Amino acid sequence: MTKKIETALVQGGRNPTKAYGFVNPKLVRGSTVLYPDMATKLDTGRHVLEPVDIYGLCGNETHFALEAMIAQVEGGTRCQVVGSGLAAITVPLLAYLKAGDHLLVPDSVYGPTRTFCDGLLRRYGVETNYYDPMLSEDAARAALRPNTSVLFTESPGSHTFEVQDIPMLARVAHTAGVKLFMDNTWGIQNFQPFTHGVDVSIQALTKYAGGHSDIILGAVTVNCDEDWRWLRFGALELGSYASPDDCWLALRGLRTLNLRLKAQGGAALHLAHWFAARPEVARVLHPALPSCPGHEFFVRDFTGACGLFGVVFKPEYSPEAVVAMIDALQLFGIGASWGGYESLVLPTTGTIRRSAGTGEFEGKMARFQIGLENMDDLIADLEQGLAALRAA
Ligand SMILES: Cc1ncc(COP(=O)(O)O)c(C=O)c1O
Incomplete structure (x- = not known):
């Protein structure tokens, strides 16, 4: 049963029988995970795409609870929490892009996203072009190059609030085999990225999910196995991690x-x-x-x-x-x-x-x-x- 948002925010990301009957999931902090025997240990590598305890860096049940909740709020299949909203932008960009690729970014993008594109991404051989967030479908098609691999969007734009035509951009991107990323922080529960054609949705959980100006946290959500592999392996290769304390607070913030x-x-x-x-x-x-x-x-x-x-x-x-x-x-x-x-x-x-x-x-x-x-x-x-x- 697909739940309405009010119900999802109350019921999601918790399983009281697993938390000894308590309403909320446990806050787990940890690095080492102990295995009962070597056969179990040797088997773990096969499960890195699943929410299971392998090693602290791969997440634990506190992360998994929040990830399940965000995936539900965004209407996607899988979510990876990361250490900040900015990391929720940089981790998937690094995961999907390679030297020689071309990236399209709206002129109204969050400033540190631009800094990352013009700095580290450029040094690593990725070229970024900025486009008018209000561009027409023809202009969007014309902006693509044979080596464009990601079309980034942020809607509404930072500080100036231009709302982008995401379904049109999805059409343009997908016709050319390009992935559509969206910083959906402003929309959060009020914009369903995947029903509008987004492939990779970004949330700065620091904002409304946290809701109390006391955490720094990000989330990246995808909607198919192929994207999950790109995202999950990229995050693990980069050693990306999020504080379980912040995840627990975000989960609490999401209830309201x-x-x-x-x-x-x-x-x-x-x-x-x-x-x-x-x-x-x-x-x-x-x-x-x-x-x-x-x-x-x-x-x-x-x-x-x-x-x-x-x-x-x-x-x-x-x-x-x-x-x-x-x-x-x-x-x-x-x-x-x-x-x-x-x-x-x-x-x-x-x-x-x-x-x-x-x-x-x-x-x-x-x-x-x-x-x-x-x-x-x-x-x-x-x-x-x-x-x-x-x-x-
Ligand atoms: C639209 C948007 N995306 C991402 C971020 C980055 O979030 P964080 O502060 O958690 O790095 C911000 C922060 O202001 C933002 O406004």
């Missing part, structure tokens, strides 16, 4: 993911509309608003939104005015990452890097992550922040 996403996504949407009606604001970059590039794909493909969006201020407001607003805010922490229970803000103009000509916005920008605070309190704080913007 649906509630937190509903509350924070709803509050963010309310504030996105609030910002859109403000005289200081030129445009709100929230996928659920028509002012966001790719809004039509959001409406078609997503079942909801998280609490992260961007605001473009009118051109008359300087970078210093945006900084004055941010400094005036009392309830919005100034900090990177997102998906925790607390509200955050960051200026984004000047931090985004573009090379495919897609970085032109009408004014200075800021990114907001909306937490679980009271809405009236948040609005009162934003009112006085905007007063500081106007006064600067």
Whole structure:
């Protein structure tokens, strides 16, 4: 029986009879696994693709519980947890690519993904080209080369929230025998990557899965045996590992993911509309608003939104005015990452890097992550922040 997300988040990744009747799975820490005899030890190599205890690096039941849960949330068959969201990007790229390959990456990609492509991947002989995340099907086909092996996507884009046409990109990629990767961190339970044609789905569990700003963790999910072999062997060759403590916390965070996403996504949407009606604001970059590039794909493909969006201020407001607003805010922490229970803000103009000509916005920008605070309190704080913007 395919379970609905609310049920999957409660029932998944646990087997009380295996945990001596306790509701939650055990937190297991360990390196050495002891075998009853040599015959069993010699047999272990054959099971490296399965969730069995072989050696600490291959994972233990705490990892396997979380992996089973993420695979279910993403609608895939198998998942590999890794030490960070960034590792969930770099591990599969290293696993699938080889020297001489060509990689396509959206111009709106998370900054450290770009750093990895232009740094280590280039040094290892992989060439990356950046494409407009809003490109047409013809342009997508034209961007492919005979040696393109991965088409990377991130939807919505980091800081600027362009929603990509994933089914179209899947069509283009698969016709050419290219693998489609997606950083699905923003969508998490609200975008089903495999029903839209993705081959490799990436999650920074640091964000909403953790939900409490206290872990760093990533997950890569696939939907067939062939991809699982690429991913699993690549992760093992790289010695990739995730802390069981963080996995246990992520599993606990996931139990309330649906509630937190509903509350924070709803509050963010309310504030996105609030910002859109403000005289200081030129445009709100929230996928659920028509002012966001790719809004039509959001409406078609997503079942909801998280609490992260961007605001473009009118051109008359300087970078210093945006900084004055941010400094005036009392309830919005100034900090990177997102998906925790607390509200955050960051200026984004000047931090985004573009090379495919897609970085032109009408004014200075800021990114907001909306937490679980009271809405009236948040609005009162934003009112006085905007007063500081106007006064600067
Ligand atoms: C879209 C996206 N992907 C990946 C990451 C990386 O996650 P982590 O901080 O766990 O390395 C981030 C972090 O901000 C992100 O925003």
